Amino acid sequence: MVKASVIGATGYAGAELVRLLSSHPAVQLVGLTTQSYAGQAFWEVYPHLYGYVDIICREQDLPALLAESDVVFTALPHGHAMAVAREVLQAGRALVDLGADFRLHEVQVYQDWYRLEHTAPELLPRAVYGLPEIHREKIRSARLVANPGCYPTSAILALAPLLKRGLVDTDTIVIDSKSGVSGAGRGLSLTTHYCEVNESIKAYGVASHRHTPEMEQELSGLAGKRVVISFTPHLTPMNRGILSTIYARLLMSLGQEEILSLYREFYREAKFVRVLPAGMLPATKMVVGSNHCDIGLVVDSRTGRVVVVSAIDNLIKGAAGQAVQNMNIMFGLPEDTGLAGPGMYP
Ligand SMILES: NC(=O)C1=CN([C@@H]2O[C@H](COP(=O)(O)OP(=O)(O)OC[C@H]3O[C@@H](n4cnc5c(N)ncnc54)[C@H](OP(=O)(O)O)[C@@H]3O)[C@@H](O)[C@H]2O)C=CC1
Numbered sequence: 001m002v003k004a005s006v007i008g009a010t011g012y013a014g015a016e017l018v019r020l021l022s023s024h025p026a027v028q029l030v031g032l033t034t035q036s037y038a039g040q041a042f043w044e045v046y047p048h049l050y051g052y053v054d055i056i057c058r059e060q061d062l063p064a065l066l067a068e069s070d071v072v073f074t075a076l077p078h079g080h081a082m083a084v085a086r087e088v089l090q091a092g093r094a095l096v097d098l099g100a101d102f103r104l105h106e107v108q109v110y111q112d113w114y115r116l117e118h119t120a121p122e123l124l125p126r127a128v129y130g131l132p133e134i135h136r137e138k139i140r141s142a143r144l145v146a147n148p149g150c151y152p153t154s155a156i157l158a159l160a161p162l163l164k165r166g167l168v169d170t171d172t173i174v175i176d177s178k179s180g181v182s183g184a185g186r187g188l189s190l191t192t193h194y195c196e197v198n199e200s201i202k203a204y205g206v207a208s209h210r211h212t213p214e215m216e217q218e219l220s221g222l223a224g225k226r227v228v229i230s231f232t233p234h235l236t237p238m239n240r241g242i243l244s245t246i247y248a249r250l251l252m253s254l255g256q257e258e259i260l261s262l263y264r265e266f267y268r269e270a271k272f273v274r275v276l277p278a279g280m281l282p283a284t285k286m287v288v289g290s291n292h293c294d295i296g297l298v299v300d301s302r303t304g305r306v307v308v309v310s311a312i313d314n315l316i317k318g319a320a321g322q323a324v325q326n327m328n329i330m331f332g333l334p335e336d337t338g339l340a341g342p343g344m345y346p
């Protein structure tokens with residue numbers, strides 16, 4: 001059994017991780033940390049886990065946690081995983097970080113967009129960007145995996161086949177994404193207050209969202225040249241889910257079926273990417289509760305653009321599910337262990 005601990009277990013991403021790991025056949029949950037709920041059973045904080053997770057939440061005592069764990073997951077606000085990573089790696093354990101501290105290869109880019117000092121730059125070369133469909137081989141031997149952001153997961157998977165084959169003009173990529181409110185975490189804020197969100201939809205972070213450099217880094221790697229995108233996220237009145245609608249100008253005349261078969265080929269070994277048939281487009285309802293990323297597309301011959309639509313559950317393929325997928329790969333387990341099956345509907 002792989003012994004796993006979650007630091008920041010009491011947030012939304014951490015709690016989803018705890019739920020998935022508690023029923024994972026090859027994992028034993030050993031330690032769950034919190035900032036505010038030390039001494040309480042996990043099910044007291046998240047009652048849906050009553051009868052499933054009775055571990056007592058504790059404050060972050062890393063040496064004790066590392067003595068018990070093979071793998072540590074960090075689901076903390078940005079900036080808090082750097083010190084943890086150093087100790088985890090020194091102790092010879094594996095780390096999957098759900099935050100952004102190790103996603104960007106360049107320290108200056110991180111510091112510019114996150115407005116935080118990076119205090120563990122020496123670890124960046126050891127970090128692997130944990131998008132298994134693109135970096136599976138590197139993840140196998142990694143000890144430090146940076147789980148991608150939720151919006152980047154939906155956008156990179158939607159664009160990867162087009163960029164890898166050089167089929168679109170990389171100067172024309174527009175990514176328009178909508179997220180459920182759980183993407184903002186469990187902490188209370190006016191932005192996520194019921195009356196502010198319900199019956200409304202709004203754009204935020206326009207031309208300035210910190211997922212932009214993360215997407216550009218990965219899309220540039222796929223294209224083999226520098227890619228600059230326009231990205232606009234929106235907050236929508238749903239609990240979970242991300243829908244990304246992506247536009248790009250095609251460089252050659254290609255039909256929908258030709259592009260779809262290229263996507264099917266690109267993702268032939270990807271258990272969690274479902275390329276939908278022509279005429280079918282994703283909806284968040286199709287993926288909520290699962291580790292799937294659904295992708296559909298339409299060729300607009302009038303404008304010469306391809307419009308790709310992708311959907312994920314921000315807390316699963318966008319966070320906890322992908323983290324478990326990464327752990328499975330790092331520990332030589334079948335990639336879908338503890339993650340198989342569809343989500344829930346309606
Ligand atoms: N929500 C999502 O859809 C996604 C989230 N992520 C990333 O996952 C990480 C966690 O996000 P999320 O679960 O949404 O956030 P939450 O705000 O819901 O949870 C944050 C967690 O960190 C703990 N915490 C907060 N501040 C501190 C601190 N100063 N020191 C130690 N622990 C602290 C909290 O403890 P307590 O509960 O006791 O306050 C809680 O366990 C973030 O990096 C986020 O960007 C990534 C992809 C998607």
Ligand SMILES: CC(=O)N[C@@H](CCC(=O)OP(=O)(O)O)C(=O)O
Nearest residue numbers: 099100149150151179180183184
């Ligand atoms: C709706 C909402 O607020 N979403 C979050 C994204 C959450 C996430 O995946 O991102 P990180 O891990 O990079 O924080 C945001 O826009 O900041």
